[in-house]
Structure formats: C-alpha cells, structure tokens
Amino acid sequence: MMQEKLTEKALDLLKQLISIQSFSGEEDKTANAIEDWFKAFGIPFERIHNNVFAKNKYWDENKPTLLLNSHHDTVKPNKAYTKDPFYPHVEEGKLYGLGSNDAGGCLVSLLATFTYFYEIENLNHNLLMVASMEEENAGENSLRGLLPSLPKIDVAIVGEPTLMQLAIAEKGLVVFDAVVKGTPSHAAHPNDNNSIYNTIEVLEWFKNYKFEKTSKALGDVKMTVTQINGGSQHNVVPSQVELVVDVRVNDAYSNKEIADLLKSQAPCEIKERGLKLNSSKIDRDHPLVQSGIALGRTTYGSPTLSDQAALTCQSLKLGPGDSTRSHSANEYIYVHEIEEGIDLYIKILEGFIKQN
Template sequence: MSVHPYITDAIELLKRMIAVPSVSREEEGVAALLEDFFKRTGLDYYQRKGNNLWIRSKYYSEKTPTILLNSHIDTVKPSSGWTSDPFTPKEENDKITGLGSNDAGASVVSLLATFRMLEERKQPCNFIFSATAEEEISGDEGVASILDQLGPVDLGVVGEPTRMQMAVAEKGLIVLDGTVKGKSGHAARDEGINAIYEAIPAIEWFRNYQFPLQSEFLGPVKMTVTGIGAGSQHNVVPDVCRFMVDIRVNEHYKNEELFQLIRQHVNCELKARSFRLNSSSISVNHPFVKRGEELGLEKFGSPTTSDQARMPFTTVKIGPGDSSRSHTSDEFIRPSEIVEGVKIYHQLLDGLHIHSI
C-alpha cells in the first residue's frame, strides 16, 4: 500500500526529532530541526518565538474562523529503565522506539503532515500549525507565550496520544498547601494545642466532601491529601501542621471559583500554588465532535493535563499513540499509527465548517 509523501516525510522527521534531546526548557535543537524542515519543504513563512514555531495558512483571512493545530516538542527526562539509547530511534516490528516518540512527537509530525495536506486548497477555516515548548512542565515560555501572536482562535486541536479518540474534556489541576497552627507544649503534661489534631477536621473534609456538580466525562472533582508534616521531637506538642492537597477539577468549576468554595468549608490557612491549569471542554454538539462521531470515534474525558489548560478557547485533545506509553521506558509509536492518525485528522478537518466566536 502506497503512503502519502507527506506521511513518509513525517515518519522520517520523527526519527530525526528523537535523535535530538529536547527536555523541557532545552528544546533549541528540535526547534532548529523543524526550522530546517520548514525551509526545505516550502513552509518558509513560519514564525518563531523562543523555542516555539508556528505557520499560518497561506489562505489566512481575518474574516474566516481559525483552527489551531498544536502539539509539543519537549519531553520528560529519560527514566533509568531504558533498554536502548532513548535518543537513538530504533525501528523494528512496526515500532519506532525513542524518547518523545509517543508523547508527543507522533502528534507533532502527524498534525504537520495534515496541515500540509490542508494547505493544498482553500478551506472554510484558517489553519495554524504550532509546535511548542515546555508542555511537560506547564511552562510560561511554551504555547502560552505565543497566543497573543496567533490572533483569534475558534478551536484548538491539541495533539496528545489518545489512540485517535476524542478527549472532549480534560481535568484541571490545583495544588493547595494548608497550614494549621497550634501551641507547643510538653507532651508529658496536659499543655499546648496539638496542631496535628487541629488539622484532622480539615484533612477529613478533603477526604470526604463531594462537590455537587459532576461531569459526564470527568466525573466528580477529586481531592487527595498527598503530603503532611508536623513535629520535630517526640516530647514536644507540635505547634504547626502542614499538608498538601492535589485537586483534579472538572469542567463545571474554574480553579479560582473552586478555591473560594473550599475556603468557605475549611478553617485553616490555604494557599494555591497556581490557578492557571483550568479544566477544558468542547460541546458534544460542536461540528468537530459531530464529524468525529460520524467517523466512529469515541468521546471520553481525560484525567491528565496538557497545553489545553493554557488555551482560553474551545479545545479538543486527539492524537496517535497511547497515553499509557507516555513517560515510560522504551516509549514507542507505530508507523501505522501515524498513517492512521494523519488519515483521521484529515477526515476531521478537510472542509470542516465552524463558527467564529
């Protein structure tokens, strides 16, 4: 079976990307590699800021709705369990093994191949392809740093490994640090106020409380106490207890709104590390989702965060590969998954009509 030349290019580009280390904040090499590819393939109207690159459709019109095709070029650091060099692409048994192959190099090259195909004729929508940095650390020098350069965006298609199924909702994240104060005293005498005991009601509340709005795809808001610390020696009543809470937020709550609701219930000092990683969602009646359903794609809710959290417009997450392979030793992608990914992306986007916001 013949493979489209753009897909052949994509698979070869992925191998070259794997061979260039691109840990978060160190993406210069892969960014330069993509620049070279753009120049060689006639996409020399790209733009770059830091380690982020984007290409606006040659048919771009301010009167036309815009769809952003985005994925990330950074990776996590390789774990110690790799059985081969993570920066040497290894191809055998319909697998390309290498760091970032699945998360999210395959999405980068598949979206790029799709963009090239869509560029061959004028479309009902503008398309912008972007390959961005710092996704793995939710960094400020990634996609968030170029949004003001892109102009209005009506839909973001975020490439992450989802087996080419549609993540129509994604959980947001808040990390809270709680502090409960008591009064020190000698443990042998009935004195002091034990901060650990004072913290128990707050910890129990996080353990048991259920927010009323639940999501069809993401379920309830999930709160988990993931760390606690107090005391320094066995005979001193501790005067401070600190704890940490991981909160996964569904699309019915904005992070700052949820934080204010929590403060109404919990009587202790609470600080949020950030509010920027909000939940994301797309209407099940959106034309993109409807077309996906016509193609037989499934809808699901994703528990993991991505660059969707940094995008203040409607987004959907979909890409080749499997999330279960991400951040694992001997991470791999199948070339056949890239072929299928480009096919589905093109079927979803070619001729798609959406409305401007």
C-alpha cells in the same frame, strides 16, 4: 502519494526529535529540526523563543481560524528506563524513545496534516500550526505565553495521545498548599494540641469531601492530598504540618469557585498556587467533533492536563498514542498509530474545513 510521502517524512522527523534532548526550556535544537520541516516544504514560518508556527498559504483575515497544536518538549526520563531514551528504534512495530508518545507522534502527525492542507484553496477556516515549548512544566514561554503574538483562534485541536478518540473535555487543575497548626512543645510534656494529631482529622476531611456538581463528560471533581511534611526531630512536636492538595476540576466549576469553596470550608489554612489551569471543552455537536464521530470516533472526557488549559476557545484533544504510556519507562508509540493518526487527522479536517 503525497500522504504517503508526508507519513514517511513525519516518521523520520519523529526519530530525529527523539534523538535530541528537549527537556522543558531546553527545546532549541528540536525547534531547529521543526524549522527544517517547514523549509523542506517551502512553508514560511515564524519562531518566538522555541515556539515555531506557520499559517496556511491562502490565509484570509475574514475567515475563522483552526489551531493545530502540539508540543516538542519532554519530561526527564525516569530511572526505570532499560532502553536509551534518546535512541529511536523500532521493535515489533513499536518506535521507542523519550517523547515518542507524549507528544512527538501527535506533533509530527499534525505537521504532516498541516502540510497536506497548506496549499489547498477555498478552505472555510484558516489553519495555524503551532509546535510549542514548555508544555510539560506550563512555562512562561509555553503556548500561553505565545498566544498574544498569534492571530485570534476560533477552535483548536490540541495533539495529545488519545488513541485518536475525541476528548471533548479536559479537567483543570488547582494545587493548594494547606497548613495544619498546633502548639509546639517538647515530646516529653503533655500536649493536647499536637499539629500532627490534628492532621488526622484534616486528612479525613479531605478524603471524604464531595463536590456537589458533577459533569457528564468529566465526572466528579477529584481532590487528593499528595504531599505531607511536618517535624524535624524526634523530641519536638512541630508548630504546623504542611500539606499539598491536588484538585482536578470538572467543567461544572471554574478554578476560582473551587478555591473559594475550599478556603471557606476546609478545616485548616489553605491557599491556591494559581488559577490559570482551567478545564476545557468543546460541544459534542460542534462540526469538528461531528466530523470525527462520522468516522467512527468516540467521545470522552480526559483527566489529564494539556495546553488546552491556555485556550479560551473551544478545543478538542486528539492524537495518536496512548496517554497511559506518557511519562513511563521505555516510552513508545506504534508506527501504525502514526500512519493511522495522519490519515484520520486529514479525514476529520476534510469533513470540517474543506469546501466541496
């Protein structure tokens, strides 16, 4: 009966979260709603900025800690929406609304799971629940900024839509700014060093470059030129063309290794914007993963980025919903996905942290 009640309350909270605008950096009202969840169940909590977090009742400093984390910020709705993104409603079993799939369904399911275990004694891990802000823009006050204020974390479940399959690895990200130079001139005059023409060869290099190391879980590093900018008027050859290069990094490389490789080999000037978004993984034989496998869950590597990039411990990405729906128009999550998600979260944790 407790699980049924928690599932009902989780769905109610998700509808409330959908109805509140919570773009990255503007999550104060959704943080209030999450506070209300903890108050309703008599669970002490803390709040730093719009991050809300709580510990299980029988916290023991001598035990390792399992983090349960998901975020309550959203991207802005795209122009293709035909439904009101802030109107939560169910049609044919689908709960529509901005943030329903990414990652509201995961968040409320983890809150329900944490609450289920909150008063259970003799767990072999502490439980730390964190509803975090600014995940979508990797902001300074996101989980990364909160970590120094949290207890030491030994292993984590990061709630993102995975169809409740086990994402045991996640690609990292490095964004590069590249510059292709040439000789500026009037378009009417000969110029054998046209920066735009020089860019053709550089683009071919990026298109064809292959990183040597592959990964069993994440495959190859994927490098993509995503932006190009050059020239300001029809009769002037520009001095340079600017490129943006998106590199999704597997767990065979650190972000610094990728940056060093490209800076030494690329046929143009190139500089990384930052190196903090590294790849993540958890061993397939980790007891947390094995608990999921025993319930029929499969393992895979995720190409998308999450708050896992902020963690240095082993972490598992797992949650209800489908990643392909994230950031899409008329975003939705199936009601049954949340029901099943809570049930599976509880069963996976029972196989990992609950003492018999």
